[in-house]
Amino acid sequence: MHRVKKLFTLIHIGVWTLFGLLVALQLSQENEHWRTMTLGFLLTCLYVFYSHFFLLTRYLGKNQKKAYFGKLAVIMLTGPFPFLIFHYRKLDTWDPFIEHYLMTLVTSVPMFVFLSWLARVTENLVINTIKKEQLEKQAVEAELYYLKSQINPHFLFNTLNNIHTLVYKQAPAAPEAVMRLASLMRYMIYESNAPTVPLSRELDYLNDYVGLQQLRYKNAPVVDMQVEGEIAACHIAPLLFIHLLENAYKHSPARLEPGDIKIKVEIQEDTLTFKVQNPIGNNRATGLEEPGGIGLPNVQKRLALMYPGKHVLEMGASDNTFNVLLKIEGIHSQAHEREADVLYH
Incomplete structure (x- = not known):
């Protein structure tokens, strides 16, 4: 001023x-x-x-x-x-x-x-x-901070439950699980505070999470992740995909076969398409977030704040599978451009 x-x-x-x-x-x-x-x-x-x-x-x-x-x-x-x-x-x-x-x-x-x-x-x-724009910006930043602050406890709670099971069974994989969790938490605490992060780093974070979850399964990797397109120049709001992937694990059957959970990341020009597919068996209702869950509502609110009018999030069940489709435009925007867009809307 x-x-x-x-x-x-x-x-x-x-x-x-x-x-x-x-x-x-x-x-x-x-x-x-x-x-x-x-x-x-x-x-x-x-x-x-x-x-x-x-x-x-x-x-x-x-x-x-x-x-x-x-x-x-x-x-x-x-x-x-x-x-x-x-x-x-x-x-x-x-x-x-x-x-x-x-x-x-x-x-x-x-x-x-x-x-x-x-x-x-x-x-x-x-x-x-x-002054009005500054107040609106402060309100948006406060809400984004609140939404991101929900991610750590929510994610940590679910992951600690998985590690607790490994420890309870005295599984040899328990120490490795703790180290992987430490790596994930390091990203969430120190790297995800920026408005946007490189898409490649966010995908590395998902791969670390998949590796942590894979410790629960003795067979081949249950997640098939495919990436198409050039991701080097792409930036994305951090911690958007983790809830969608976590939801796929959470509502899949206890026994998963190799490749049952399918993830596809596709880059076309300035648009990112993120698809997640997981089996739900005969209970189609389990494909959705549980009552009281904060994962998917959190994603929806953050998308509305960070990408107003530039995203599509679709969810639905078909053929005993649950499908999530997320499209985001403007993935080449840098942090200052994203902040300006938030402020404008």
Whole structure:
């Protein structure tokens, strides 16, 4: 906000400097006393403009019309005096004084009263708009922070349950599971605080999670992940996919065959398509988030905040499988572009 006010100050200085030069140039061609004429005219303009400008600062938007119009009348009636004081002619008689006073009062004073009103309204509009946008941005950032803060406990709770089972069974894979969990938590705590992360890093995170979950199964990998397209230049909001993958594990049958959970990541131009498919057996209802679950609602809210109007999330069951389709546009946007888009919407 300080920078905005400083910018307006520079604009005022620049405009008045240019205006003064134009007045001096015009008068220098018409009158040999152009210096005093220019000084007097500028003083009248400055006096009327800024007296009314700061009067509006005090009374604009407040129900004090009588005080405002009373002081405005004083400003207008006294406005011509600086010009008359520096007038090159001696106005020691009544008639020429009244003539020049009325001429200045009718022509210059109303114009600069109007210009000061226009300048004050414009500045207030810009400043209030910036304040509103800052408040909206703070609200969005607070909600995003809240949603992301839900991810760690939710994910940690479910993963610790799995590790608890390994420890309870005294499985040899338990120490490795703890190390994998530490790696996952390191990403969530230290790397996912940015508005966006490289898509490649997010996919590495999913692979780590798949590796952790695979410790529960003795057979070949139950997840078949395919990536198509160039991902090097793509950026994505962090921790969007984990709930979708976790949901696939959570609502699949206890016994999974190799490749039962299918993940496909496809990049086409500026659009990312993320598909997850998992078996649900005869119980189709289990494909959805459990009542009270925060996973999928969390994803939906974050998508609405980070990619308003630029995403599609579809979920449904068919042929004993549950399918999730997520499409996101603008995956090449950097962090500052994503923040601007959030703010705009």
